[in-house]
Amino acid sequence: MSRAAPTTTFARRPGATLAPNAYDDVPYEEKLALWEEVKADPRFPDYLYGCYECGICVAACPSARFYDFSPRKIAQAAAREDVELIFEQMNDDVWNCSQCFSCDRCPRQNSPGGLITILREVAVRHGLASSQEALEGYGRVVYKIMTTGTQVSPDMLQPDAFPDWGPDVKEVSDQLDLWRRALPPETLHTTSTGWEVSEKTLLELYLIWHYSDVMDMIEEVDEGLHMIIMDVMEETLEEAGYEI
Amino acid sequence: MTSIIPVESLKTKPFRVDPSEAPTEDIREVLFELEEAGEIIVQRVPEPYVEVMTKYGRTKKIPLGQTWHHKSCGQCGHIPGYSTSIFWLTRKLGYDYIDPKDQTSCTAWNYYASATSNVAAQGGVAMRNFAAAYETGYFPLIHCGTSYGHYKEVRHEIVHHDDVRATVRDIMSKLGKPLVMPEEIVHYSEWVHAVRDQIAQHQVRDFSDIVACVHPACHYYKLIQEDAIYDPDIYGGQRTATVSGLILALGAEVADYSTFFDCCGFGFRHILVSRDFSRSFATMRKIEVMKEEANPDVVITHDTGCVTTLDKSQFAPQAHGRNVGVPVMSDAQFAALAMGAHPYRVCQLHWHSTDYRPLLEKMGIDWEAAWIEFEKDLKRLEANEIEYLTWEDVDG
Numbered sequence: 001m002s003r004a005a006p007t008t009t010f011a012r013r014p015g016a017t018l019a020p021n022a023y024d025d026v027p028y029e030e031k032l033a034l035w036e037e038v039k040a041d042p043r044f045p046d047y048l049y050g051c052y053e054c055g056i057c058v059a060a061c062p063s064a065r066f067y068d069f070s071p072r073k074i075a076q077a078a079a080r081e082d083v084e085l086i087f088e089q090m091n092d093d094v095w096n097c098s099q100c101f102s103c104d105r106c107p108r109q110n111s112p113g114g115l116i117t118i119l120r121e122v123a124v125r126h127g128l129a130s131s132q133e134a135l136e137g138y139g140r141v142v143y144k145i146m147t148t149g150t151q152v153s154p155d156m157l158q159p160d161a162f163p164d165w166g167p168d169v170k171e172v173s174d175q176l177d178l179w180r181r182a183l184p185p186e187t188l189h190t191t192s193t194g195w196e197v198s199e200k201t202l203l204e205l206y207l208i209w210h211y212s213d214v215m216d217m218i219e220e221v222d223e224g225l226h227m228i229i230m231d232v233m234e235e236t237l238e239e240a241g242y243e244i
Numbered sequence: 245m246t247s248i249i250p251v252e253s254l255k256t257k258p259f260r261v262d263p264s265e266a267p268t269e270d271i272r273e274v275l276f277e278l279e280e281a282g283e284i285i286v287q288r289v290p291e292p293y294v295e296v297m298t299k300y301g302r303t304k305k306i307p308l309g310q311t312w313h314h315k316s317c318g319q320c321g322h323i324p325g326y327s328t329s330i331f332w333l334t335r336k337l338g339y340d341y342i343d344p345k346d347q348t349s350c351t352a353w354n355y356y357a358s359a360t361s362n363v364a365a366q367g368g369v370a371m372r373n374f375a376a377a378y379e380t381g382y383f384p385l386i387h388c389g390t391s392y393g394h395y396k397e398v399r400h401e402i403v404h405h406d407d408v409r410a411t412v413r414d415i416m417s418k419l420g421k422p423l424v425m426p427e428e429i430v431h432y433s434e435w436v437h438a439v440r441d442q443i444a445q446h447q448v449r450d451f452s453d454i455v456a457c458v459h460p461a462c463h464y465y466k467l468i469q470e471d472a473i474y475d476p477d478i479y480g481g482q483r484t485a486t487v488s489g490l491i492l493a494l495g496a497e498v499a500d501y502s503t504f505f506d507c508c509g510f511g512f513r514h515i516l517v518s519r520d521f522s523r524s525f526a527t528m529r530k531i532e533v534m535k536e537e538a539n540p541d542v543v544i545t546h547d548t549g550c551v552t553t554l555d556k557s558q559f560a561p562q563a564h565g566r567n568v569g570v571p572v573m574s575d576a577q578f579a580a581l582a583m584g585a586h587p588y589r590v591c592q593l594h595w596h597s598t599d600y601r602p603l604l605e606k607m608g609i610d611w612e613a614a615w616i617e618f619e620k621d622l623k624r625l626e627a628n629e630i631e632y633l634t635w636e637d638v639d640g
Contacts, residue, residue, distance in 0.1 A: 042363060042405045062507045062525050098514065098521075099356035100462040100507040101393070104469070120359035135358050137517045142360055149348035151317040152516075154324075164519060166559030168597045172322075181625050182618070182633045183324050183592070185331050187315070187343050189632055194320035198345040204372055204419050205348050211415045212365035221360065 021088045031087040037122050038078075038086070038115075047114035051075040057103035057112050067096040071103040071112030078115055086119070094119045095134035127220035139225045142218065147232045149205050150194035154180060203240050206233045210244050251500045254480035261474075261481070266300035268470050274403050275425055283409065284402075285424045287378050294438035296473050299484075304471065305428055306438040307385070309339035312377035313432075316388030317349045318548035319574075325592025326551065327387060329576040330432050332590045335635065336583060337442055341385075346376040352394035353549075357512035363401055367412035370398040375421035384426050385435055389547030392431040393463030396471055399425060431464060433546035434473055436575050437486045440493040447494060448584040449607050454496040456578075457540040457570075458487045459530065459554060461547030462507050487546050487575045494582045499538035503529050509557070510549035519557075526557035531568045541603050543572045551596075558598045571600035587611060588618035589638045 023031070038044060057071040058064045064071065074093070077085040094116045103112040123131040135142075145151040159170040172179065180189050187195040209215055210233070219226040237244055263270075279286045289305040298304045311334070319326040334341050351369050355361045377384045386392045401408045402425065413423045436443070465472035465484040475485035478492065488498050509525030511518070531554060534540055543554055555572035562568050577591045587593050587609055593600050594615075604611040621637065624630050630637070 042401065042408055046400070046404075060505070062509055062511070062529070063521075065529070066521050066524055095513065098507060098509070098511040100510070101467040102462055102505070102507050104466050117356070117359065121362060124359045131359075134513070135360075138358055138513070141516060142354060142358055145317075145349060145351055145354045150321070151349050151351070151353050152321050154321050157322055162556075164523065164560045165556040166597055168559075172595060178622055178625055179594070180324075181631070182589075182621055183328060184589070184633055184635045184638050185324075185328055185343055186632070187345060188320055188324055188327065194317045194349070195315050195347075196345050197348060201346045201348060201376070204421075205369070207419060208365060208368035208372060208415055211418060212362060212368055212411075214361055214365045217360050217362065 021084065023084075023087055023091065026087065028083065031083045034090065034122050034126060035081065035083050035086050037125075038118050041118045041121075043114060043118060047111040047118070048075065048078050049108045049110055051079045051110060052108060054107065057106050057110070060102035060105055062098050062100060062102065063096045069093055069096040071097070071116075074112045074115055074119075075106075075110050090119050090123050091128060091130040094123065095130070121217070124217050124221050132221050135221055139222055142222075143225060143229060146209060146214075146218075146229050148193045149197040149202055153191070153193050155191045203236060206237055207242070209233065210237075251479065254482050257480055258476035259481040260476055261299075261301035263301035263303075266302065266470070268300070270302060271399065271403060272427060275399075275427070278403065283423075285378070285422050287374070287383065287424055287426045289427050289430075290383050296434065296438060297475060299465075299470050299472055299474050302470070304430075304434075304473070306430055306434050307383045308435075308439065309334075309341065310382050311339070311341045311385040311435070312380055312382035313341055313343050314347055314350075314373060314377070314384050314386045314388075314391060315343070316391065316548045317353060318552055319387055323548070323551055323555075323574075323592075323595050325577055325590065325595060326548070326574045329574065329580040329585065329591055330387060330436075332580050332585055332638070333436070333439075333443070333576060333583070336446065337439060342380055342382045344376065344380070347373055350388065350391035350394055352390045353512055355394065356390070357516065363408055364411045364415065366394070367398050367402055367408060368415040370395050371402070371412055371416055371423060371425075372419060372421065374424050374426060375416065375419075377426070378422070378424040383430070385430055385432050387432050387548075389431065389433075389461035389463045390549065392429060393467035395429050396468035399429065400468065429471060431486075431546070433464070433486045433575055436546075436579060437473055437489050440490045440579075443490070443579045443583060444493045444495075446584075447582045449582055449609070451494045451496040451582055451607065453606055454542065454603075455499050455538065455540045456491050456496050456542050456544045457499050457501055457534045457538050458491065458504070459508060459543055459545040459550050460484050460487060460504070461545060461550050464547060487544055490575050490579060491544060494579070499534075499540050501534045501537045503533045506530060508545075508550040508553040510553045512549075515549065515553055522553050523557040523560055526553050527561040527566055527568060530554060531558060531561075531570055532566060534570060535567045540570055541606055542578070542600075543570050544575050544578050545572065546575050556597050569598060571596065571598050571603050573600070581607060581609070586617070586638065587614050589621065589633065594618075 293305040478485035
């Protein structure tokens with residue numbers, strides 16, 4: 001059930017930072033604009049109801065065990081509307097989150113993981129350098145899901161990309177065509193997609209990307225990737241009689 | 245061994261919940277109100293179905309047949325014996341199903357990993373798939389735990405935010421599709437749970453010596469918690485019953501360990517570009533703890549990322565002499581093996597990394613003979629005597 005967002009806030013005054021941070025050179029107004037965008041997201045009221053500082057979310061959080069990362073601080077910064085700290089988190093913290101939603105066990109029913117989903121999206125939409133860095137090496141995955149409708153295809157399991165998974169990866173890669181033919185379900189004989197997706201289905205997926213402005217987000221973080229995906233989509237859509 | 249969590253006392257004092265005191269709304273009631281107002285079509289669960297209890301004591305309908313299988317990227321891509329076993333079980337139990345080509349990924353792996361998406365796009369993808377299922381008359385059965393969790397998020401947003409619903413409806417109308425939501429969001433492991441007694445009736449292999457640890461998938465029972473199955477007879481109703489209920493029905497032992505509630509370490513972004521984190525977490529918080537406290541023969545889980553992370557992450561720590569080395573598979577593969585499925589033709593265990601052969605031996609399976617049989621299949625494929633291995637080949 002949706003409830004109203006907290007009305008009591010403890011906003012830090014512009015420039016009144018607790019400690020200098022690496023983003024002092026970014027104007028406060030820019031940081032505030034990003035925060036306003038986060039708050040305007042329709043999901044925001046469902047993800048933040050206040051914070052006891054009990055730390056249950058931290059105890060449950062896998063990322064908190066291996067990174068300097070705290071879902072409690074995410075919820076706290078959002079509840080206090082600490083614009084400076086939120087901007088710092090948007091750059092330095094949010095990409096450490098595992099998005100497992102173990103933090104959803106919050107007794108106030110906050111979802112720090114959900115807040116992070118929004119913070120990341122705003123960071124991507126504005127092309128923050130930190131989001132570009134976080135997504136370096138990820139372009140091939142974005143390309144795959146956007147253009148084929150399935151993510152992480154069989155032929156992406158290459159030994160040079162997964163050396164830590166052991167020698168079996170090379171065997172799978174070497175035997176891929178044959179082993180895929182040895183799968184009884186008819187839709188799984190593919191190697192470049194997880195399963196066979198019909199052309200009509202793919203066309204509909206491209207239209208969804210087009211109508212939902214997702215491509216603008218990708219352009220902000222990777223112009224080259226955006227261009228390649230647009231080429232694939234435009235060609236398919238134009239062949240089907242659409243103009244985008 | 246002294247259990248860190250008092251599981252035994254949970255079993256002796258079952259926790260019973262009163263649905264009238266549930267802390268959250270029953271979203272299905274809101275869905276039906278929206279349908280009444282002409283806002284949305286609600287696709288009903290087809291009969292026959294099994295009624296199960298969810299976290300807050302509500303009843304959930306699990307369809308047995310007439311299912312539209314919403315496949316999983318990671319399962320189909322890298323551990324295809326997972327999907328194959330789900331289909332095999334469905335066929336063996338005699339239920340009708342569709343394995344559609346008119347299905348895309350839910351795209352939530354990318355949504356949680358890269359954030360290069362938004363509410364409208366995610367809603368559009370979900371509702372396009374649901375509309376595709378509705379057009380066939382078959383009911384969505386969702387293979388991936390993340391798809392299941394994410395679709396529940398999408399349902400919440402579409403139900404509670406008029407503007408989101410209007411945006412997604414507009415996208416659907418441009419595709420020529422209605423706005424349709426299934427009455428229940430159903431994960432395949434819930435179907436396995438619902439038919440576990442039928443599976444046990446068809447069991448041909450003795451699992452009474454098998455000790456299993458369960459890893460429950462975060463996106464199954466943490467993300468929108470109220471849809472997950474709970475049962476007073478399993479962990480006293482204090483942990484999700486899915487997966488554990490199946491193992492118990494098959495006569496194997498479910499061994500407890502203290503990090504049961506921890507994530508596997510998948511991380512979405514991390515498993516692809518920051519695997520040191522995923523590997524460390526999977527090793528130190530899951531596999532090593534299981535080994536030390538329960539020493540299981542196998543880890544059984546019910547999601548794509550969990551199988552991948554827990555299985556693939558063991559190679560590097562094993563090379564460093566860490567206390568790992570437990571095979572990992574899905575509940576569907578475990579159930580299929582119990583019912584006599586071929587370990588390679590059906591369960592496709594050669595796609596898994598951690599050594600599963602000692603487990604097969606304990607199940608009474610001659611894996612060497614089975615591999616020779618499968619190699620013969622491969623030779624026939626190589627010689628183009630057959631184009632693909634078929635269900636008839638598997639059952640022959």
